[in-house]
Amino acid sequence: MLEVRGLSAAYGKAQVLFELDFVAHAGEVLALLGRNGAGKSTALKRIMGLLPPRTGEIRFGGARIDALPPFRIARLGLGYVPEERRIFTDLSVRENLEVGRQPPRDGAAHWTPDRLFELFPNLGRMQDRLGGRMSGGEQQMLAVARTLMGNPRAILLDEPAEGLAPIVVEQVALAIRELKAQGLCVLLCEQNLHFARQLADRACLLEQGRIRASGTLEAVESLYAMV
Amino acid sequence: MTAASVLLQFLNGLASASSLFLVAAGLSLIFGVTRIVNFAHGSLFMLGMYAAVALAPYVGFWWSVPLAALAVGALGAVLEALLLRRLYAAPELLQLLATFALVLIIKDFALWAWGPEDLLGPRAPGLEGAVAIAGSRFPEYDVFLIACGPIVLAALWQLLRRTRWGTLVRAATQDRDMANALGVDQRHLFGSVFALGALLAGLGGALQIPREPATLAIDLQVISDAFVVVVVGGLGSIPGAFLAALLIGEIKAFCIGLGFSEFTLAVEFVVMAIVLVLRPWGLLGQMPAPVRGAGAHEPAFALPSRGALQALVAVALALCVVPLLSGGYTLVLLTDILLFALFAVSLHFLMGPGGMLSFGHAAYFGLGAYGAGLLLLKAETSMGLALLAAPLFAVFAAVVFGWFCVRLSGVYLAMLTLAFAQITWSVVYQWDAFTGGSNGLIGIWPAGWLSGKTAYYYVTLATSLAGIAAMWRVLYAPFGYALRAGRDSPLRADAIGIDVRAQQWAGFVFAGLFAGIAGALYAFSKGSISPEALAVPRSVDGLVMVLLGGLHTLTGPVWGAALFTWLQDSVARGFDYWRAVIGAVILLLVIAVPGGLGSILRARSSR
Incomplete structure (x- = not known):
């Protein structure tokens, strides 16, 4: 579903990603594991078209997306949930969802606000609350829900559990499992092994902008402990 | 001053606040979404005036107003698509420069099309008279203008709060990259916002023609008034612009009413200076979100190389001998x-x-x-x-x-x-x-x-x-x-x-x-x-x-x-239209050489 070949990225003259290769399939969770600064977030931004294109090829559903602007990529059914969540703080929960809304898509679940409120009951109880008045956990759920309003076929999640209370982490994990069961492809950036272990089918270990290892989570896990 | 004259001055203030608000609202809307400070906004107002004066003999005053506004709105859409769209990623100052260039070009266009003389507009049919208020006569048309401000405010409010377009505009105002990543096509959004802002400016200008003649000098006058209103109200805040337009309209009206008319040129700027010192983001504005990564992109000034210094010394020496060769x-x-x-x-x-x-x-x-x-x-x-x-x-x-x-x-x-x-x-x-x-x-x-x-x-x-x-x-x-x-x-x-x-x-x-x-x-x-x-x-x-x-x-x-x-x-x-030539040169340079002339020299001299 999502195919990355020889992906590089740089901020100015400082190269931060070197020749990444990986493939994520429908109905699976692929974890990109790595410490702070390994290049996980940069890889997601690069896939989403938020950084200027450099070398490398990115295919989504068979089509090249590496030179497309972000909104085109989103309209192909690739969703992105950034690490900082970037909720629209002046907009209510419903309005935040409205920004993410796209027409129904063949081969993907069709999300409506009401269905999302079933997945995240908390959000249903605060539909008119402004994004800026929500807790970190609520914002995280809203960020995921907002991206799902685009009826994505694949979704990029950047450390969704970071800084959240354990009970909220549990809810987020539950939601991701539910999405996976519906056949969504999930690319999960994570440095928390415990969280990744609950969800990931396969993993790539990212170290200083390069893929150190990839394979089953168990295989990668032992290496991760050493870096 | 009697109570009746206070009331009249108050109404005068309300009437001028209306057109001030229309221009400022458009400016604020455009700035909020595109982050472009549109210096040409006063020029669009001026075009609205001239267009309405030109159209009125053919279609009558009441049709000339919406037609002029629509024409200016359409021009806004064209300008956005042909020019500004290329500049969203450019540094803020380059965008400013491009809109300065538009000021020059539009002014000379108006000079070419309508000549240097002030043009008097028609009076508004049906509203030529005056109503008696507290024993004095107050123009009916000004009563109509007083109503226009709140009507436009309410319409804009509905548009921004109740439509999907408005929701997307507010989202993009706050975080355009995120909106982009959620599938929002910024080109359409920015284009429509710019067109709407231009339309409001044109409307403000067209509505003004029964009150004052269309003149070439009004562009910079209006833009500096509109800047003041937008900044006092808070950049990007429409209700703030309304409040500030009222405040400034009233203060100016009372300055004239109390016989300090010479003070009107400065008074709004005094108000702005006071507001900015007390509330740095304006009456209803919020502290702007920090631009991500700003500063990181500013290239350092390298020490000039030995060759560059020698070249500069050579230029200085050449300047010293010029009087010997030429006078x-x-x-x-x-x-x-x-x-x-x-x-x-x-x-x-x-x-x-x-x-x-x-x-x-x-x-x-x-x-x-x-x-x-x-x-x-x-x-x-x-x-x-x-x-x-x-x-x-x-x-x-x-x-x-x-x-x-x-x-x-x-x-x-x-x-x-x-x-x-x-x-x-x-x-x-x-x-x-x-x-x-x-x-x-x-x-x-x-x-x-x-x-x-x-x-x-x-x-x-x-x-x-x-x-x-x-x-x-x-x-x-x-x-x-x-x-x-x-x-x-x-x-x-x-x-x-x-x-x-x-x-x-x-x-x-x-x-x-x-x-x-x-x-x-x-x-x-x-x-x-x-x-x-x-x-x-x-x-x-x-x-x-x-x-x-x-x-x-x-x-x-x-x-x-x-x-x-x-x-x-x-x-x-x-050449009479030299401003337009300079404007065109600036636009060409902005698009072709975004780093400025110095960057060509630098590119030549580095490696």
């Missing part, structure tokens, strides 16, 4: 170029390394010029003393104004510099007894031994080169580094013990000093000065010079000043 016109032009280069470099010092955008740098230039004139004519000092002491006028103003300005940043700071410049201008313009008012001062000639063109050229050459060299040298002194640190990362600079505000204040005064020197040189080279020396267009000239040359280059402003002064001088001689 007359060339020397006059070069004198102008040199003193404007000094002015441009001082503005560059403030904007580039200082990171403080100024829309009012001409104030310091003009104060230097007036200082020289006043010392010579009123204090009857010698020319030498006048030339030496005149820049102190500019320094004094920079100390006072700078103290306020460095408390703000970004566009707000720029607006405050504009406010102070406008206040200075209106004082000079109205103080007939002392400054000569609109006539200015004449008879400011240099002493006998400098009266020749050649001698004065050498004085200008020596002073300008010394000033420019001093400013460049300071860039690589600890003070220059501290200024740049404060620009790139105020918090980190603070944390390593730099008093950012104090450094900026000092930088502000330093730049003001050299602008004042340039102004004093200017006064003696022309022999006379008028308030134009410190008016907004002169500040704009300075910005154009700096941006043409390239903000992130060292020598760029010098080349920009040379090109601009030469263009202005040579094109203006033979």
Whole structure:
């Protein structure tokens, strides 16, 4: 579903990603594991078209997306949930969802606000609350829900559990499992092994902008402990 | 003043607040979403006026208003698609420069299409009469205008709160990258916002024609009013713009009503200065979200290479021998170029390394010029003393104004510099007894031994080169580094013990000093000065010079000043529409050479 070949990225003259290769399939969770600064977030931004294109090829559903602007990529059914969540703080929960809304898509679940409120009951109880008045956990759920309003076929999640209370982490994990069961492809950036272990089918270990290892989570896990 | 006349003044204030609000709302909307400060917004208002005056004889007044508004809106959509769309990723200042260029082009278009005379519009059929209010007569049309403001406010509010388009606009105002990543096509959104903003400006202009004639000078007048309203209300806040339009409309109306009409030119800027000092983000504005990664993209000023220094010395030497080869016109032009280069470099010092955008740098230039004139004519000092002491006028103003300005940043700071410049201008313009008012001062000639063109050229050459060299040298002194640190990362600079505000204040005064020197040189080279020396267009000239040359280059402003002064001088001689030519050149450069002229030289010289 999502195919990355020889992906590089740089901020100015400082190269931060070197020749990444990986493939994520429908109905699976692929974890990109790595410490702070390994290049996980940069890889997601690069896939989403938020950084200027450099070398490398990115295919989504068979089509090249590496030179497309972000909104085109989103309209192909690739969703992105950034690490900082970037909720629209002046907009209510419903309005935040409205920004993410796209027409129904063949081969993907069709999300409506009401269905999302079933997945995240908390959000249903605060539909008119402004994004800026929500807790970190609520914002995280809203960020995921907002991206799902685009009826994505694949979704990029950047450390969704970071800084959240354990009970909220549990809810987020539950939601991701539910999405996976519906056949969504999930690319999960994570440095928390415990969280990744609950969800990931396969993993790539990212170290200083390069893929150190990839394979089953168990295989990668032992290496991760050493870096 | 009786209660009835208070009521009438109050209603007058409401009526003028309406059209002020229409323009300001469009400006605020455009800024909120696209982050572009549209200097051409007043020009769109002017086009709305002319279009309505031109259409009214054919379709009648009531049809001419919506048609003119739609035409200006359509023009806005075209401008956005052809020009601004290429500039969203460009630095803020380049966008400003492009909209300045539009001001020039639109003004000359109106001159070409409708001529230099003021055009009187028709009266509004059905609303020609007056209603009796508290024993006085109040025009019916003004009652209609009073209603227009709240109606448009309510319509905009509904549009922004109740439609998907409005939700997307508000989302993109806050975080356009995120909206983009959620599938929102910014081109359509920005294009439609720009068209709507232009439509509102055109509507404001068209509605104004029964009250005042269409004139070519209204563009800068309206844009500075609209800036004040938007900044006082809070950038991006529509209700804030409404509140501020009411406040300023009322204050102006009462100034006229109480017999202080000469104070109206400055009063709104005084209000703005007070509001910005008390509430730096305006009445209903919020602190702007920090732009991600700003500063990181600003290339450092490298120390000029040995070759570059040798080239500069060669240019200076060549300038020294010019009088031996040529005289007359060339020397006059070069004198102008040199003193404007000094002015441009001082503005560059403030904007580039200082990171403080100024829309009012001409104030310091003009104060230097007036200082020289006043010392010579009123204090009857010698020319030498006048030339030496005149820049102190500019320094004094920079100390006072700078103290306020460095408390703000970004566009707000720029607006405050504009406010102070406008206040200075209106004082000079109205103080007939002392400054000569609109006539200015004449008879400011240099002493006998400098009266020749050649001698004065050498004085200008020596002073300008010394000033420019001093400013460049300071860039690589600890003070220059501290200024740049404060620009790139105020918090980190603070944390390593730099008093950012104090450094900026000092930088502000330093730049003001050299602008004042340039102004004093200017006064003696022309022999006379008028308030134009410190008016907004002169500040704009300075910005154009700096941006043409390239903000992130060292020598760029010098080349920009040379090109601009030469263009202005040579094109203006033979062609009525020289402003449009300059505007077109600017647009071409902005699109083709976004780094400015200096960047070409730099690209050549590096490796």
